[in-house]
Each structure stands twice: as structure tokens, then as C-alpha cells.
Amino acid sequence: MRELDSTDRALLNLLQEGIPLTEEPYRDLGELLGGLSAQEVITRIARLREDGWIRRFSGFFHAAALGYHSLLCAMQVPEEHVEEMAALIRTIPGITHNYLREHELNMWFTLSCRRQDDLDQVIGRLESTGWTDRVYRFERLRQFKIHAAFDVREEGP
Amino acid sequence: MNPPLTDRQVDLIRLLQDEFPLCERPFDVLGHALGVSGEQALEMTRELQRQGRLKRIAAALYHRNIGYTVNSMLVWDVPEERVSEAAAAVTEFPQVTHCYVRRRSPQFDYNLYTMVHERSEVRFLQLLEEMERRIRPVRYSSLRSLRELKKTGMKYFSEESGDLI
Numbered sequence: 001m002r003e004l005d006s007t008d009r010a011l012l013n014l015l016q017e018g019i020p021l022t023e024e025p026y027r028d029l030g031e032l033l034g035g036l037s038a039q040e041v042i043t044r045i046a047r048l049r050e051d052g053w054i055r056r057f058s059g060f061f062h063a064a065a066l067g068y069h070s071l072l073c074a075m076q077v078p079e080e081h082v083e084e085m086a087a088l089i090r091t092i093p094g095i096t097h098n099y100l101r102e103h104e105l106n107m108w109f110t111l112s113c114r115r116q117d118d119l120d121q122v123i124g125r126l127e128s129t130g131w132t133d134r135v136y137r138f139e140r141l142r143q144f145k146i147h148a149a150f151d152v153r154e155e156g157p
Numbered sequence: 158m159n160p161p162l163t164d165r166q167v168d169l170i171r172l173l174q175d176e177f178p179l180c181e182r183p184f185d186v187l188g189h190a191l192g193v194s195g196e197q198a199l200e201m202t203r204e205l206q207r208q209g210r211l212k213r214i215a216a217a218l219y220h221r222n223i224g225y226t227v228n229s230m231l232v233w234d235v236p237e238e239r240v241s242e243a244a245a246a247v248t249e250f251p252q253v254t255h256c257y258v259r260r261r262s263p264q265f266d267y268n269l270y271t272m273v274h275e276r277s278e279v280r281f282l283q284l285l286e287e288m289e290r291r292i293r294p295v296r297y298s299s300l301r302s303l304r305e306l307k308k309t310g311m312k313y314f315s316e317e318s319g320d321l322i
Contacts, residue, residue, distance in 0.1 A: 012223075018213025021203050023195065024181055025214075042179045045216075056217045056310050059173030065159065065210040066170070066313050072259065072270075086306040093315065098307035101230065101300040105265060108230065108300070112311055136262055138270075144256040145248040152223050 002051050004152070007033060011044055012053065012152045063112050069119055070112040072138040074105040081131035082107070088129065094122060105136065159208045165191065167314050169201050170210075174312055177214055217310070225274040227281040228302040231288065232267035235295050240269060246291040247271055252284055267298065 004012070010033055019025040026045075030036035036044075048054045063070045077085045082100065089098045089109060098109040113119045123135045162170075168191055178186040184202065185195035193201075205211035220228075235243045240258055247269075248256045255272040271288070275281040285299065 012216065012218065015216035016218065018215040019177075021199065021206065021214070023184060023199060025183065026179075026181060038181050042181070046179055048216075053218055053222060054216045055219050057177050057215070058175060058310065059170070059177070059214050060212045060217075061170065061174075061311075061313060062209060062212055063311065063313075065208070066162070068311075068313065074265070090307050093312060095307065096309050096311045098305075099230075099302045100304040100306055102303055103298070103300045106303075107306075109307070136264060138259040138262065138265070140257050140259055142244075142258040144244040144258075145253065146255050151251065152218070 002047075004053070007036070008044060008048060008053075009152045011041070012048065015045070015054070015057070068112045068114055069116055070110060070140070071119055072108065072110055072140070073123065073135050074108045074138065075126070075132040075135045076105050077107045077132050081129075085126070085129065085131045088126070092122060092125075094118065107132075159210070162210075165193075166201065166205065169198070169205065171314055173202065173205075173211065173214065174310065174315075220274055224276045227275040227278060229273050229281070230300040230302070231271045231273055231285070231297060232265075232300065233269040233271070233292055233295050233297045234267050235269045235292065237268070239293075243269055243292045243295075247288050250284065250288065253288075267296075 011029070014029060014032060020028045022028050024038060026041040027038040030038055030041045033041070045054070045057065049057065085107065086098065086100075089095050094111050094113045095109050096112065098107065100106055101108050111119060111122055113122065123137070126132065126135050169187065172187050172190055177183060180186060182195055184199040187202075188195040188198035191198060202211065202214075206213075233243065244256055244258070247253050250273075252273045252275055253271050254274060255270070257270045258268055259270050261268050269292075273281075273284060273288075275284055289297065
């Protein structure tokens with residue numbers, strides 16, 4: 001992976017906040033970066049993607065504002081069934097995040113569906129595998145912050 | 158309340174979930190795909206944002222690659238009357254990327270959830286100590302992330318998601 005220069009770092013910080021919604025957003029970003037051309041900005045973004053710094057560059061939406069229901073769930077999956085359960089979950093499009101965590105409830109995932117019934121159906125499917133006794137649901141009551149932006153600084157650990 | 162999404166808005170949402178075009182006039186590309194002008198595609202995108210449906214067009218990074226290697230879900234058992242105050246205190250930390258109040262469960266009796274990312278073990282322990290001090294002594298648990306088993310962007314209104322199982 002190539003090293004980031006200071007312009008790359010500034011660009012990554014801007015890109016995480018969101019590009020300006022204008023006719024020529026890359027030209028506007030170039031101006032914010034001290035006079036880069038639109039083409040230079042485009043080339044850098046393409047390279048940052050190829051080099052594996054950028055995971056995704058696209059629109060981000062509010063699930064609830066699009067009419068989706070979402071839920072955090074957890075379950076206890078014995079060691080011998082972790083791989084199978086993880087593989088099953090990778091095939092379910094409504095589950096976008098799945099983590100193995102340090103806790104008795106060791107598998108945590110987020111589920112979003114258009115209908116409440118679909119949530120129940122997915123959870124029923126996971127429970128019917130026999131790889132877990134029960135899927136616990138942790139419904140969101142209030143949201144205070146959601147913005148995963150990381151400061152890309154020079155500074156080491 | 159927002160008006161219901163139009164078919165054309167849904168088409169635009171589908172397009173915006175794909176990689177955003179890397180060319181000088183990206184909205185012209187989206188407009189072309191939708192059969193409208195670039196100006197109209199831009200205006201429709203702004204409208205989705207004004208309606209609170211689109212958060213932003215942005216880059217998500219591989220956070221482990223940029224040095225944030227320690228990730229944990231910290232859960233706190235905060236008395237209900239202090240939960241707003243506690244949330245306000247912890248969301249000030251830039252390392253806290255998500256903060257929610259969730260329904261308690263007898264098997265997992267916590268109500269405040271925070272996702273944190275740090276660059277080292279030492280920094281993580283310092284952060285934990287500072288957050289604990291700000292929330293004041295309450296019972297909490299740190300659920301460190303051991304493995305990322307799946308992480309993708311949600312595809313809303315995709316053909317696939319109608320076909321869940």
C-alpha cells in the first residue's frame with residue numbers, strides 16, 4: 001500500500017464528511033485542497049480506492065427515512081457453529097454488519113428490512129438452524145450520534 | 158412528514174448506492190441513467206438530502222488500514238433520568254462513532270450503547286477511563302470486536318432484498 005501524502009489525508013477527511021452537492025463537486029473539492037484541478041482530485045480518489053483506503057464511495061441514507069425497520073441483534077453461537085452461521089449471514093442482504101465479540105453473546109449483527117414481518121422471518125430462519133438457542137433483539141429507542149468519520153492524521157499510535 | 162418516495166426517487170437512490178461516478182460532471186452521468194438532465198439529477202439529489210433521506214455522498218474508509226485497530230461496543234447501565242446527560246457527555250468524544258439508547262433485556266441489562274474506535278490498546282484504556290469518569294460510576298461492559306464477519310453497505314430497494322431468505 002502506497003504511503004499517503006498530506007493532500008491524500010486532507011482529501012480523505014473531506015470525503016468522509018461528504019462531497020458538495022454541486023455540478024462539479026471534484027472541482028470544488030480541488031479548491032478546498034488549495035487549488036487542485038478536478039482531474040487531479042478524481043485521479044487521487046481512484047488511487048485511494050485501488051490502494052485499499054476507501055471501502056466505498058457512494059450515497060449514505062437514513063434507513064428509517066426510507067421506511068426501513070432496523071434492529072441490533074445478538075446471539076450465542078457455540079464455537080463449532082460460528083463459521084456456518086457467519087456464512088449463512090453473508091447470504092442475507094438485510095444483514096450488513098456482523099461481528100464476533102468478546103462476550104457470552106458472541107455474535108452481533110444489524111438487520112434492516114422494509115417490513116416488520118421480514119425482520120421476524122430472518123430471525124426465525126437463524127433460530128431454526130439449531131446453531132443458536134435464541135436471537136435477542138435490541139430495539140433502538142433514541143439515537144444520539146451516528147457518524148463514523150476517522151481523522152486521518154500523520155500521528156502514530 | 159415527507160411525501161412518499163416517487164419511482165424516480167427510488168431509481169436515483171439505487172444509483173447513488175453504487176460507486177459515485179468519477180468524472181468532472183458526475184450528475185450528468187446519473188441524469189443520463191435516469192433520463193433527465195444533469196441539473197435535474199442534482200436537484201433531485203439535493204431534495205433527497207433536504208428531506209433527510211440522503212445523509213451525504215461520502216467515502217467510507219477501511220478503518221483498520223488507517224490505524225484504528227481497537228474497536229469495541231461499550232454498553233452502560235445508566236439510570237433513565239441521567240441517560241440524556243450521559244449520552245451528551247460521551248458523544249463529545251470523537252472516538253465514539255455511534256451512540257444509541259436501546260431497550261434493556263433481562264439477559265443483557267444495559268441501555269446506553271456506544272461504538273468506539275481507537276489506535277492502540279493504551280489509548281483505548283485511557284478512553285475507557287475518561288468515558289467512565291464522564292458518565293460517572295455505572296455498571297458497564299466492553300464487548301471488544303474479535304472478528305469482522307460481514308461488513309457491507311445496505312442496498313435499499315434492490316431486487317435482492319425483496320428476496321430475503
